[in-house]
Amino acid sequence: MIVPMSQHIGAPAKPIVRKGQEVVRGEPIAAPSGFVSVPMHAPLTGVVEKIDLALLADGTMGPAIYLRSYPGSSQEVLYGAPLDIETLQRDELIGAVQDTGMVGLGGAAFPTHVKLAVPKGKTVDTIIANGCECEPYLTTDHRLMLERMEDLFAGIEIALRATGAAQALIGIEENKPDAIKALRAAAPDDIPVRVVAVQTKYPQGAERMLIKALLKREVPSGGLPSDARVVVFNVATLAQIGYLLPRRQGLIERGVTITGPGIEKPGNYLIALGTPLRDVLEQVGLRDSARQVILGGPMMGQSMWSLDVPITKGISGVLVFTEAEIQARPTKVYPCIRCGQCVQACPAFLNPSRLGVLARKERYQLMEEQYYLNDCFECGGCAYACPSNIPLVQYFRMAKAKNRERKAAR
Amino acid sequence: MSPGAPPIEIRTSPHLKRDLSTDVIMRNVVYALLPVVAVGVVTFGVSVLLLVFVSTLACVLTEHVFCRLSGQFSTVSDCSAVITGMLLALTLPPGFPLWMVAVGGFIAIALGKALFGGLGFNVFNPALVGRAFLQAAFPVAITTWTPPGVAGRFTQCIPSTLALPFLRPAVVDGFSGATPLSLMKFGDATTQLPETMKLFVGTVAGSAGETSAVVILACGTYLAARKMMDWRISAGMLLSVFAFSSIFYIFDQEAYPSPIFMLFSGGLMFGAIFMATDMVTSPVTPAGVWIYGTFLGFITVLIRLKGGLPEGVMYAILLGNAINPLLNSMTQPRIYGAKKALARK
Numbered sequence: 111m112i113v114p115m116s117q118h119i120g121a122p123a124k125p126i127v128r129k130g131q132e133v134v135r136g137e138p139i140a141a142p143s144g145f146v147s148v149p150m151h152a153p154l155t156g157v158v159e160k161i162d163l164a165l166l167a168d169g170t171m172g173p174a175i176y177l178r179s180y181p182g183s184s185q186e187v188l189y190g191a192p193l194d195i196e197t198l199q200r201d202e203l204i205g206a207v208q209d210t211g212m213v214g215l216g217g218a219a220f221p222t223h224v225k226l227a228v229p230k231g232k233t234v235d236t237i238i239a240n241g242c243e244c245e246p247y248l249t250t251d252h253r254l255m256l257e258r259m260e261d262l263f264a265g266i267e268i269a270l271r272a273t274g275a276a277q278a279l280i281g282i283e284e285n286k287p288d289a290i291k292a293l294r295a296a297a298p299d300d301i302p303v304r305v306v307a308v309q310t311k312y313p314q315g316a317e318r319m320l321i322k323a324l325l326k327r328e329v330p331s332g333g334l335p336s337d338a339r340v341v342v343f344n345v346a347t348l349a350q351i352g353y354l355l356p357r358r359q360g361l362i363e364r365g366v367t368i369t370g371p372g373i374e375k376p377g378n379y380l381i382a383l384g385t386p387l388r389d390v391l392e393q394v395g396l397r398d399s400a401r402q403v404i405l406g407g408p409m410m411g412q413s414m415w416s417l418d419v420p421i422t423k424g425i426s427g428v429l430v431f432t433e434a435e436i437q438a439r440p441t442k443v444y445p446c447i448r449c450g451q452c453v454q455a456c457p458a459f460l461n462p463s464r465l466g467v468l469a470r471k472e473r474y475q476l477m478e479e480q481y482y483l484n485d486c487f488e489c490g491g492c493a494y495a496c497p498s499n500i501p502l503v504q505y506f507r508m509a510k511a512k513n514r515e516r517k518a519a520r
Numbered sequence: 521m522s523p524g525a526p527p528i529e530i531r532t533s534p535h536l537k538r539d540l541s542t543d544v545i546m547r548n549v550v551y552a553l554l555p556v557v558a559v560g561v562v563t564f565g566v567s568v569l570l571l572v573f574v575s576t577l578a579c580v581l582t583e584h585v586f587c588r589l590s591g592q593f594s595t596v597s598d599c600s601a602v603i604t605g606m607l608l609a610l611t612l613p614p615g616f617p618l619w620m621v622a623v624g625g626f627i628a629i630a631l632g633k634a635l636f637g638g639l640g641f642n643v644f645n646p647a648l649v650g651r652a653f654l655q656a657a658f659p660v661a662i663t664t665w666t667p668p669g670v671a672g673r674f675t676q677c678i679p680s681t682l683a684l685p686f687l688r689p690a691v692v693d694g695f696s697g698a699t700p701l702s703l704m705k706f707g708d709a710t711t712q713l714p715e716t717m718k719l720f721v722g723t724v725a726g727s728a729g730e731t732s733a734v735v736i737l738a739c740g741t742y743l744a745a746r747k748m749m750d751w752r753i754s755a756g757m758l759l760s761v762f763a764f765s766s767i768f769y770i771f772d773q774e775a776y777p778s779p780i781f782m783l784f785s786g787g788l789m790f791g792a793i794f795m796a797t798d799m800v801t802s803p804v805t806p807a808g809v810w811i812y813g814t815f816l817g818f819i820t821v822l823i824r825l826k827g828g829l830p831e832g833v834m835y836a837i838l839l840g841n842a843i844n845p846l847l848n849s850m851t852q853p854r855i856y857g858a859k860k861a862l863a864r865k
Contacts, residue, residue, distance in 0.1 A: 246536065318856060331857040402529035409534040429535070436529050444542040444598060445640030450750065450804035459853040463804050482855045490534030497542045498640075504532045 111384040112164045113139065113150050114174040117422035118213040119220045120146035125175055131158045136189035136359055138211075139175055148211045148221050150175070151360030153382040155183040167405050167412060167419045174420070177384065190359040195268060203272045210354045211361045211423075216244050216251075216315070216344035217406060219424030222351065225341050226272040237275045238324060238342040239266060241282035241289065242308065244315035245407025248427045250365040251345050253378045255282070255289040259296045262345055264352030267301050273341055278303040280345070281324050283310040312409065313489040317342040319457050331485050346426075361423065366390075372400030372430030381421050388417035390428065399432040409490040444498035452492035452502060458485045462492035462502050469505035474512045483509055545748045546599035552739040553606045553794070559735045560728040564614035564666055565673025567681040568728045574618045576605030578625025579646075586634035600639050604628050607647035607794060610729025611787060611834070612654070614666045615678030619685045620658050624650040644841045645798045648834050655834075665699050665725040699725045701786040704777050705830040719784040730790040733783075740793035749797045756813020757792040757820070758783060764821040776825060788820060791833035801841040808844075808851035816840045 116122035123140035133139055133152040140150035156179035164174035179185070193206060204223045212222040228234050239262070243251050255262065266278045282290050284307045293305045308314055308323045318329050320342060327338040335342055350361060362383055369376035374395025381390060387403065404411040405419070407427050421428075452462035460482055468477045477483040486506050493502045560568040583601035587594045595601075608628050612621060628650025636642040655662050666678055698706075700719065718724050722732025730736075743749035765782040782788070796802065796816050803812050816836045823832025 322856070328857045331855060333857065402531075402535070404533075404535055406533075408536045411533055411535065413528075413530045413532070413535075415528065415530050431529070431535065439537055440541055442541075445638065447542055447545075447640050447799045448802070448804050449545070449799040450809070451747075453804045453806070453853070458856040460855055461805065461852055464848070464852075481852075482858075485855055485857070488533075490536075494534050494536055494538050497538075497540050497545055499537070499541060501532070503534065507532070 111153055111156075111177040111179070111382070112174050112386060112420040113153065113177065113384040114164055114166055114172050114420060114422060115140055115150065116166070116172050117150070117219060117383070117424060118148055119218065120144070120148075120224075122173065123147060123150050125161050125173070127158050127161075127175065129158055129160055132156070133158060133177065134189055135183075135185055136187040136362055138209075138360060139177075142208060146221055146224050148208060148213055148223075149360065151189075151211055151362050152177060153362045153384045154179040155185055156180045164420070165416055165418050167414070167422065167425070169415070187359060187362070190357045193356055193358040195271075195356060200272055200274070203268065206355055206358070207268075207272070207351060210351065210359065212347060212351055212354070213361075213423045214344055215346040215350065215364055215423065215426065216240060217410075217424055217426050219422075222343070222347055225343065226269060228273050228336060228341070232336045233339055234273045234275045234336055234341050235277070235339045236325060236341075237266070237269050237273055237278045238317075238320060238340060239278060239280040239345050239348050240315060240317065240320055240342050241280050241286070241293075241345045242315035242320060243283070244313070244344075244426070245409050245411070246312065247369055247429055248367045248407050249369075250367045250378050250426055252286050252289055254346050254349055254365055255286070256292055258349045258353070259293060261349040261352040262293075263296070263298055263301060263303070264356070265343075265348030265350070266303055266352070268351055268355055269341070269343060269348060270301065275341070276302060279324050280305045281308050281320050282306070283308055283314055285310040312491065313457055316457065316487060316489060318487075331482065364421075364423065364425075366421065366425060367427040368394050368430075369427070370404075370430040370432075371435060372397050372402075372432045383423055384420045386417065387414065387419050387421065387428070390421060391417065391430070396430065397432065399434070400430045401433050401436055402431040404429040404431070409494065410488060440499045443500055446498055446500060449497060451495040451497060455491040455495040456486075457489060457491060458482075458487070460486055462486075462506075465509075466500055466502050466505055469509050472512075474509040475516070477506075477509050478513050483513070486510075540747070543598045546603060548743065548746060548748050549603050549794075550599055550606065552743050553603070553610070553729075555735050555739055556610060556729045556732070556790070556794075557606065559722055559732045560610065560614065563668045563722060563731060564728060565670065565678065566676075567666075567673075567678040568609075568614050570618060570677065570681060571612060571614065571616060571621055571728055572606055572609040575609035575612075575621045575625045576602055578622040579605035579608070579629050582626045582629035583634065586630065587638070590634075592638075595638060598639060601629060601633075604633070604646045604650070607645075608650045610790065611647065611651050611727050611795075613662060613664055614728045615664060615680040616654075616661055616728075617658075617680055617683040619683070620654060620661060623657075624654040627653045640800055642800055643845070644838055645795055645801050648795060648838050648841075651834055652838060663702075665702075667725050668723045668731070699786065699830065700781075701824065701830040704781070704785070705824075716780050716784060719781070724785075727787055727790075730787040733789040736789045736793050743793075749793075750799070750802065750809060752809045753797045753802055753813045753816075754792045756810050757796050757816045758788070760814040760817025761788060761820055762817075764818055765825070768821070768825055782821065782824070786824070786831045787833045791820075791837055792816075795833070795837050796840065801844055803844055803847045803851065805848060805851040805853055807853070808847040811851065812840055812844065812847055815843065 121144045135155045159176040163171040208223040213219040403414045579601045628646045632646030632649030744751035765779040768776040819836035820832045
């Protein structure tokens with residue numbers, strides 16, 4: 111098992127164990143190094159093999175704790191202690207959430223307690239539980255809404271208390287009528303929570319899109335959801351808080367959708383964080399025809415070049431494509447014929463067609479200053495729709511990187 | 521992923537792609553034009569078939585030669601040159617001399633497209649560039665019309681079709697007639713305009729492909745349903761023609777034709793469905809699309825009713841092409857979360 115110290119947005123955690131030290135499952139093995147940082151917990155009962163660099167999903171090397179399990183151990187989570195949430199002050203509650211090591215499980219992996227701590231001068235009147243699957247192929251949130259409703263409502267209650275919001279909305283896409291019905295029936299009367307069905311479309315699960323769909327509010331360009339008096343959490347995040355916090359336990363496993371034509375037994379699996387991808391794929395059966403392994407979903411996920419990377423907190427899906435899908439992809443790129451399909455697809459109402467032309471001319475600064483390049487969150491909708499097969503998202507990533515480089519040089 | 525298997529695939533997201541590519545769109549536009557060609561052949565005879573064939577051949581050859589001259593791979597396979605050729609032929613009189621249409625096809629691709637950099641870079645609709653050239657170069661030939669349904673049209677060509685270069689074609693009376701629009705414009709007060717039904721079905725004199733509004737509409741619906749054509753531009757242009765000509769009609773019913781006549785006569789339907797919607801030369805922004813359509817309709821009505829020509833669709837679209845870049849940059853959509861929207865709240 112490999113537990114990277116940086117599985118979240120923010121400062122990496124600091125190891126608090128030594129080589130050769132024995133750990134029990136659920137025990138903290140790394141401490142946060144600041145407010146925007148979270149601790150790590152041991153995903154197994156065993157021994158610390160080494161603390162060394164490890165290959166991460168983004169292609170870089172980062173510090174990680176390597177653990178080896180004791181074959182005889184039952185791997186039960188014994189670590190933890192009951193916590194009476196009712197008696198906690200807001201600060202204490204936020205501290206307790208940080209102790210669980212929780213980050214957004216939808217994919218962004220932003221530390222949850224930071225979102226719960228509403229900055230001074232801002233108020234939050236609504237929290238949103240995001241029950242829209244962020245991408246096609248992924249179904250973990252759907253399963254979770256059907257199977258872990260109690261945890262979800264407990265988590266919503268905690269989030270309401272920590273943020274001081276007056277109401278909670280659970281936004282679910284219409285194509286999951288069973289989840290909508292079940293959650294409506296199960297919603298407890300003592301929490302101000304409402305289940306709202308939203309249109310099924312990609313990227314409805316992007317928080318800005320969901321805020322607009324549910325509340326008709328827009329998050330200002332360059333701002334945070336709290337600027338629109340909202341905080342959004344993935345349903346999986348809330349359910350984990352609802353489960354972990356009263357037990358004072360840490361985040362050591364998560365639900366992951368493992369699917370695609372290259373998988374023999376596709377499904378949603380509960381996976382210990384730190385399990386190498388290779389071991390996961392061995393368990394679910396990787397077909398010989400498999401040719402591409404994607405961490406995340408098909409629209410925004412990353413192709414892996416090594417199966418040695420561990421499953422981390424922000425990974426909601428593993429998607430495996432075979433030769434057939436790769437052959438079916440168009441390879442020829444035509445010139446932009448200005449059909450406007452990308453303009454209609456863009457959820458941020460940008461003009462990807464124009465941005466694409468400017469990127470080709472390397473007018474990166476103009477793209478940012480006049481065409482709102484930084485409002486692109488790389489959902490992939492434009493590149494998906496483009497009949498000319500222009501790699502728009504790739505252009506935009508490059509433009510953003512070039513702009514960062516230019517600013518750093520100044 | 522066994523040893524010896526092909527290498528793993530590394531690429532950037534998104535990993536899904538919609539099953540609609542540029543060459544498929546182009547090919548479908550060609551399919552949608554085939555019924556229009558068929559109607560032309562049925563109405564005006566084999567000359568139309570020859571016209572379409574020569575025009576398309578000229579366009580495709582020109583495209584191929586220019587690609588080779590500029591050291592690029594030939595882009596003939598994307599079918600866009602075929603469309604230009606078909607569009608050009610269908611906007612010409614059925615008996616238009618073949619050697620002239622070959623020149624027109626060359627000009628369309630060479631001046632209208634290749635010199636700008638090929639597909640996607642042209643400012644003006646190439647087919648209309650070709651037609652505008654022909655109108656200037658051969659004003660007589662391009663206004664010599666053939667009446668519909670002439671006997672023997674399937675066995676012999678219209679005489680002017682086979683005219684030799686630079687020779688005056690023999691004008692045979694049985695083969696010439698006037699279009700409804702030129703009757704409206706230049707005819708005396710006693711001239712009876714054809715009934716709307718005839719215009720709708722297409723049994724009137726006119727360009728090879730423009731006469732049957734109903735077939736053109738059906739083909740347009742096919743393209744729009746498959747999302748290969750922006751129906752908003754066509755709708756905007758037709759609505760705008762209807763609205764502006766209604767104003768004239770209400771003002772003076774004697775002097776101006778009815779809006780219905782305006783809608784179904786001349787090249788409007790063909791232009792609105794197949795020419796104005798040319799993706800490269802029309803706007804991409806939601807507001808731009810509607811402004812563009814309205815502008816085209818307005819200019820069409822203005823030229824038809826107040827200008828010196830009976831038909832204004834071609835110049836309307838060319839003018840629209842000219843303002844297209846301006847429209848695109850002036851109608852950038854308001855982005856999500858932009859400051860303006862917040863200020864309004």
